[in-house]
Structure formats: C-alpha cells, structure tokens
Amino acid sequence: MKPKFYHFVEHGDSRGKLAVVEPGKDIEFPIRRIYYIYGADSNQRRGFHAHKRLEQVLLCVHGSCKVMLDDGSSRCDVTLDSPTLGLYVGNAMWREMYDFTPDAVLLVLASEPYTEADYIRNYDEFLKYVKRGGQPE
Numbered sequence: 592m593k594p595k596f597y598h599f600v601e602h603g604d605s606r607g608k609l610a611v612v613e614p615g616k617d618i619e620f621p622i623r624r625i626y627y628i629y630g631a632d633s634n635q636r637r638g639f640h641a642h643k644r645l646e647q648v649l650l651c652v653h654g655s656c657k658v659m660l661d662d663g664s665s666r667c668d669v670t671l672d673s674p675t676l677g678l679y680v681g682n683a684m685w686r687e688m689y690d691f692t693p694d695a696v697l698l699v700l701a702s703e704p705y706t707e708a709d710y711i712r713n714y715d716e717f718l719k720y721v722k723r724g725g726q727p728e
C-alpha cells in the first residue's frame with residue numbers, strides 16, 4: 592500500500608519556524624480532537640488497533656518515530672521525522688507505532704471525539720471488518 596502524506600508549509604525567519612494545519616485548507620476533515628504521545632518507551636510498540644470511522648493525521652513534531660500501516664491486504668512502514676510531515680491514517684487501517692526516540696512527540700489530529708466503540712482492537716476482527724467492506728456483522 593502507498594501511504595498518503597501531507598507536507599505542511601514551513602514559515603521561517605530569524606526568530607524560528609512555524610507550521611500550520613488548517614482544516615478545510617491543509618487537511619480535508621474537521622479536527623475534533625488533538626492528542627499527543629510523548630515519553631514513549633523506544634522498546635515498545637503501541638497502537639495495535641484500527642478505527643471504524645475515525646480519520647487522523649499523525650505528525651512527529653519533535654524527534655522521530657515509525658508507523659506501520661496495514662489496510663488488510665498490504666502493509667507499509669513509514670518514518671515520521673519532521674514537524675512538517677503529516678501521515679494520513681484513514682478509517683479501517685491497522686496501525687502500530689514504534690522506534691520512538693526519547694525526545695519524540697507524536698501529535699495526532701483526529702476527526703472525531705474519543706469513543707471506544709469506534710475501535711477495532713483485535714487483528715482478526717479487523718480483517719473480517721475489511722472483508723465485509725466496513726459493514727457491521
């Protein structure tokens with residue numbers, strides 16, 4: 592599978608740098624939640640789930656980390672190592688995050704509020720969900 596990236600514009604001058612993510616302009620979906628992962632153990636993978644509806648953009652705004660994406664038929668591994676590089680993670684996409692540097696801050700822009708009902712945490716269930724075309728059983 593081919594991951595979808597965003598390259599956010601960097602505004603820089605002698606004072607430093609600034610990047611902007613504006614819904615409707617820089618990304619397609621409205622941002623209804625923001626969370627960030629920091630202090631992650633470099634030896635541990637996290638994620639291990641997919642979402643039924645949720646769309647996200649992942650940005651490593653400091654340090655770096657890797658993300659494995661799996662759409663149910665193929666996989667890819669991506670390195671996020673720039674505060675202007677965003678990775679789109681659509682619905683029905685299994686994800687695992689790993690190889691966090693000690694200084695990594697992974698920012699997640701999400702299209703919906705947090706709801707456990709939107710999670711698929713079992714990989715076999717995820718494969719069945721994809722096979723059914725995202726329909727409930």
Ligand code: TYD
Pocket residue numbers: 624626628637638639705
């Ligand atoms: P978890 O889903 O395990 O994180 P990851 O996707 O990186 O494996 O979330 C860790 C904890 O944070 C868990 O107790 C649920 C909670 N949480 C919220 O309360 N709100 C949120 O928006 C998110 C993403 C997690």
